[in-house]
Amino acid sequence: MHRYRTHTCGELRRGDVGAPARLSGWVHRKRDHGNLLFVDLRDHYGLTQCVVEASEPAFAAMDALRSETVVTLTGTVVARSAETVNKDLATGEVEVRVAAVAVLSEAAPLPFPVAVDADYPEDMRLRYRFLDLRREALHRNIVLRSNVIASIRRRMVAAGFMEFQTPILTASSPEGARDFLVPARLHPGKFYALPQAPQQFKQLLMASGFDRYFQIAPCFRDEDARADRAPGEFYQLDVEMSFVEQDDVFAAIEPVIHGTFTEFTDWPVTPPPFPRIPYAESMLKYGSDKPDLRIPFVISDVSEAFAGSNFKIFARAVAEGAVVRAIPAPGAADRPRSFFDKMNEWARGEGAPGLGYVVFGADGAKGPIANNLDKDRLAAIQAASGCKAGDAVFFACDKPAKAARLAGLARTRVADELGLREAKAFRFCWVVDYPMFEYDEDAKAIGFSHNPFSMPQGGLDALSTKDPLDVLAHQYDIVCNGVELASGAIRNHQPATMVKAFEIAGYTAEDVERRFGALYRAFQYGAPPHGGLAPGIDRIVMFLADQANLREVIAFPMNQQAQDLLMGAPAEVTEKQLRELHIRLAPPPRPAG
Numbered sequence: 001m002h003r004y005r006t007h008t009c010g011e012l013r014r015g016d017v018g019a020p021a022r023l024s025g026w027v028h029r030k031r032d033h034g035n036l037l038f039v040d041l042r043d044h045y046g047l048t049q050c051v052v053e054a055s056e057p058a059f060a061a062m063d064a065l066r067s068e069t070v071v072t073l074t075g076t077v078v079a080r081s082a083e084t085v086n087k088d089l090a091t092g093e094v095e096v097r098v099a100a101v102a103v104l105s106e107a108a109p110l111p112f113p114v115a116v117d118a119d120y121p122e123d124m125r126l127r128y129r130f131l132d133l134r135r136e137a138l139h140r141n142i143v144l145r146s147n148v149i150a151s152i153r154r155r156m157v158a159a160g161f162m163e164f165q166t167p168i169l170t171a172s173s174p175e176g177a178r179d180f181l182v183p184a185r186l187h188p189g190k191f192y193a194l195p196q197a198p199q200q201f202k203q204l205l206m207a208s209g210f211d212r213y214f215q216i217a218p219c220f221r222d223e224d225a226r227a228d229r230a231p232g233e234f235y236q237l238d239v240e241m242s243f244v245e246q247d248d249v250f251a252a253i254e255p256v257i258h259g260t261f262t263e264f265t266d267w268p269v270t271p272p273p274f275p276r277i278p279y280a281e282s283m284l285k286y287g288s289d290k291p292d293l294r295i296p297f298v299i300s301d302v303s304e305a306f307a308g309s310n311f312k313i314f315a316r317a318v319a320e321g322a323v324v325r326a327i328p329a330p331g332a333a334d335r336p337r338s339f340f341d342k343m344n345e346w347a348r349g350e351g352a353p354g355l356g357y358v359v360f361g362a363d364g365a366k367g368p369i370a371n372n373l374d375k376d377r378l379a380a381i382q383a384a385s386g387c388k389a390g391d392a393v394f395f396a397c398d399k400p401a402k403a404a405r406l407a408g409l410a411r412t413r414v415a416d417e418l419g420l421r422e423a424k425a426f427r428f429c430w431v432v433d434y435p436m437f438e439y440d441e442d443a444k445a446i447g448f449s450h451n452p453f454s455m456p457q458g459g460l461d462a463l464s465t466k467d468p469l470d471v472l473a474h475q476y477d478i479v480c481n482g483v484e485l486a487s488g489a490i491r492n493h494q495p496a497t498m499v500k501a502f503e504i505a506g507y508t509a510e511d512v513e514r515r516f517g518a519l520y521r522a523f524q525y526g527a528p529p530h531g532g533l534a535p536g537i538d539r540i541v542m543f544l545a546d547q548a549n550l551r552e553v554i555a556f557p558m559n560q561q562a563q564d565l566l567m568g569a570p571a572e573v574t575e576k577q578l579r580e581l582h583i584r585l586a587p588p589p590r591p592a593g
Contacts, residue, residue: 004072004104010046014093016077021096023048024072024104026134027065029115037062039098040115041073044139049086049095050075061101068107068114068134074100122551127565129556141553144264145541149216151263152237152537155256161212161239166201168194168218173515178222180232188582194220197534199453200519202240203491206530207522212252213240216537224560230538230550231562237540239488240532246474246490249531250274250430253486257478257535261426264544270428274478278433287325287408289431292482294422295415297328299407300384302395311372314356314397325396325407326385329414332392333359339417343394346413352406356395360387369395412482426480426543433457434475437468437504447505450475453498453519454489455531460497468504478535480543488533495523 004024012021025043032038035054039062040047050073052058058075065071075098086092111128112120117137125132132138153163172179172193179193195201197219205213217238225231237256241249254272261269275293282291285298303323306314314324332339340357347355358373358381359366365378373381385393394414396406415421436456438449446468454473456462462471474490492498498520502512513520541553551557558564578585 001074008045009041009043009048010090012048012077012091012094012096014079017079017094019077020075021077022072022074023050023096025070026114027067027069027071027107030062030065030067032063039065039073041071041096042134046090048091049080049089050098051095052098056099058098058101061103062098065101065103066107066109068110068131069103070105070107072102072104073098074102123559123565126551126557126559129566133555138552141541141545141547142555144545145537145553145555148260148264148541148544149537151260152256153216155259156214156237156239159212159252159256161214162210163215164205164210164213165215166195166198166205166217170195170201173200180220180222183581183583185581196221197236198238199451200516202238202532203453203493203519203527203530204522206240206242206491207493207519207525207527211242213532214238217534222562225558225562230554230557231560232558234550235537236534237486237537238532238534240530242528242530244490244529244531246432246476246531249488249490249533250476253478253533253535257428257485257540260540261544265426268425270426275429276432277429279431279435279472280433282431283404284325287404287406287411288482289434289477290479290482290484291429291431292412292421293427293429294425294481295411296420296422297330297386297411297415299411300326300386302326302381302384305373305377305380305384306397309373309377311369314369314395317397322398323400323403325403326381327355327394327396327407327410327414328385328387329357329392329394329418330387330420331390332414332418333361333390335392340392343410343413343417347396347406347410350406350409352396352398352402355406355410356397357392358395359392360389362389428478428480428485431477431479432475433472434477435469436471436473436475436501439469445506448501449473451487451489452502452505453491455492455529456497456501460494460500463497463500463504474531476533478533483539483543485539485543486533486535488531490529490531493523493527493529495520498523 001022006022009023009025023041025041028040028042028047030039037052037059039050041050052062073096075096077094078097080093080095110131111124114131114134117135133142169182169192177196179196182192182194184190184192198215198217202213215238217236218233219236220233223231239253241252254274258269258272277291279289282289284301287299301323303318306324307318309315318324344354356369357367358370360382370378381393387393394410396403396410398406435449437446440447450473454475457472457474476488477484478486492501499509499512538550538553542550545553547553556566
């Protein structure tokens with residue numbers, strides 16, 4: 001008999017009755033029924049009930065066991081009586097009659113119980129993550145993560161992609177977030193950077209003659225934590241393809257995303273081809289470039305209906321360049337006044353003056369705004385918003401960007417208040433035709449709006465002849481349920497076009513050669529048209545595990561302050577280590593008082 005186990009704790013079935021068995025695992029629960037002592041033994045594979053009678057030699061040893069102690073139990077498999085069968089347990093028709101107990105590792109008193117999936121303070125869970133990972137829900141999430149990554153790998157290889165690894169120690173690059181810097185001991189005063197993404201390396205692979213690349217890539221960004229973004233590091237499915245246009249990238253990645261989601265959930269999933277929504281349309285209809293298609297209504301522009309109207313507040317704003325966005329509230333006409341007041345209070349909490357509204361009752365339009373609009377204007381609003389009798393409509397009036405933001409938030413708020421958001425479904429789309437550049441009001445300068453390595457639509461000619469803010473890019477995002485799942489682009493592979501794009505964003509040709517020298521040199525020697533994208537692995541698993549927080553699908557995450565409470569990082573280092581790196585610390589001054 002094997003020293004530790006003949007079976008796992010999830011393996012025994014009725015067909016094993018009468019056979020000897022040896023199981024090893026953790027003491028999950030212990031129940032004393034007087035003359036019978038039950039221990040639920042747990043390992044990675046499952047749970048088996050073990051039992052010993054008070055008169056048997058193993059009773060004392062079993063009775064002394066503390067929760068989470070690691071033991072080996074040896075005995076015989078017996079059938080449970082019909083009334084004690086546990087149908088919720090794979091091993092629930094049998095139990096092990098214990099003859100011998102061997103303690104492999106005794107557990108100290110626990111900071112929190114493992115046998116229940118109750119909520120505990122997150123800092124405690126992260127400090128004792130090895131205990132937290134033993135709990136069923138979190139353990140299941142991490143297993144799901146492994147299976148999802150394995151599935152993605154299989155699908156990518158089957159589609160003709162090859163997996164390559166790119167460097168972790170590299171040069172600093174302006175990817176949109178802060179770099180993590182690593183001092184170079186052999187080169188005093190110089191630093192490596194951890195890659196924010198393998199962007200340049202995957203493009204260099206295409207310039208090197210490889211055709212289809214992928215990697216489950218670690219990425220490092222020194223940015224603040226959010227529920228859907230981990231601080232420090234995250235993983236993405238990094239993809240690049242040669243001799244492709246946008247449609248080719250979509251056709252390659254949609255089966256991978258759709259197949260992975262349908263493999264691990266029974267929720268409805270948008271079938272390929274995913275809807276494609278131009279950025280400008282998305283900002284109008286959804287108030288966001290991350291549209292949630294589970295909400296069954298869209299925003300519309302009704303500025304014309306208010307231009308020159310008797311509703312002077314909106315009329316004056318429209319004359320001064322504002323827009324009016326209409327947010328339908330299907331079926332809300334019979335809601336009490338408090339519903340509309342609550343929406344107004346919410347809007348004020350978002351920094352807006354409020355939300356105007358019109359109620360389309362069975363006997364006509366009602367409300368302060370309706371009283372100041374003629375029938376033709378009300379009919380135009382009703383037609384544009386798709387409202388019918390029994391519906392209401394809210395209005396966001398402001399400059400286009402602010403109106404879009406408020407309307408997008410209001411759309412989500414209205415859907416949730418009225419219970420209209422589709423539940424338990426994954427609704428995908430592509431957002432396409434992003435602006436190449438945007439104007440930074442703070443810096444008073446034009447910068448890249450998305451990925452600086454993207455190919456502008458129209459190429460060098462568009463960059464040379466158009467207003468930069470009118471130039472669109474071959475850039476695209478996959479959005480799922482209102483969350484960006486992947487960002488990508490067809491790349492700018494032409495040196496002259498690359499230099500011109502960066503020149504518009506404030507970089508000189510010398511800056512391009514200095515900061516992106518490898519990519520720039522590679523493009524001088526013949527590079528194929530290429531493009532790709534990078535879906536977030538952590539977000540995919542978060543969706544499939546039906547979790548609201550990324551830390552629930554990462555084995556060893558940092559907390560929201562970018563601290564690893566388990567390992568004690570970040571931590572101070574010794575003076576010797578600092579001297580070897582030629583670094584002298586200059587702590588920030590303490591605040592006065």
